[in-house]
Amino acid sequence: MHKIVTLESVAEIRLGMPFKSAIQDAGEQGSCYLIQTKDIGLDGILDLGALTSVIPEGNPEKHYLFPNDILLRLRGPVFSAGIIEGNLGKPIITSNQLAVIRCNDNLILPHYLH
Numbered sequence: 001m002h003k004i005v006t007l008e009s010v011a012e013i014r015l016g017m018p019f020k021s022a023i024q025d026a027g028e029q030g031s032c033y034l035i036q037t038k039d040i041g042l043d044g045i046l047d048l049g050a051l052t053s054v055i056p057e058g059n060p061e062k063h064y065l066f067p068n069d070i071l072l073r074l075r076g077p078v079f080s081a082g083i084i085e086g087n088l089g090k091p092i093i094t095s096n097q098l099a100v101i102r103c104n105d106n107l108i109l110p111h112y113l114h
Contacts, residue, residue, distance in 0.1 A: 010107040015074075016094035017056060017063040023095070025052045032060055035094045037073050039082075044114065046071070046082040056093060065092040068110035070101040083114045 007013060016035075023034065030053025039047050056063075065071075065084050072081045075097050084092065094100060103110040 007101070010104055011113070012100075012102045012104075014100050014102075015096040016071075016098045016100055017060060018096045020057070023052060023054060026055045027053055030054050030090070032056055032064075032091045032093045033088055035065070035071060035082075035092060035098065037076055037095075037097050040071060040073055040080050040098075041082075042078055042080055044080050044082050046084070048088060051088070051092075053090070054093075060091070060093050063093045065094060065100065066102070068103065068105070070103070070110060070114050072099040072101060073097070074099055081114060083110060 032054055033051040034054045035046065035051060039051060041047060067084050067086060069084045070081055071084070071094055073079050101113070103113055
């Protein structure tokens with residue numbers, strides 16, 4: 001049996017956190033890691049080894065990413081997607097140049113959707 005459903009019926013879709021100025025690497029002082037479009041390879045693999053550490057303005061908690069969140073590029077020549085795997089010791093956020101898709105695990109598996 002096949003059933004066609006909308007993405008919004010099986011997952012939460014939102015944009016990453018807006019940044020009003022140029023992104024500066026805060027080094028050890030940063031409270032969060034930032035995933036940017038350049039961190040998603042064309043193959044959908046996230047390069048977590050060189051993430052920028054930032055001190056976001058405002059309240060970044062509602063933008064925190066969690067394992068199995070899917071990140072979709074919204075700009076550039078290729079709209080590739082990556083999936084968060086594991087933890088890095090600091091919270092992870094993304095900019096609003098990426099969409100965040102958080103699956104309802106009771107309805108669809110994130111790795112299947114990715």
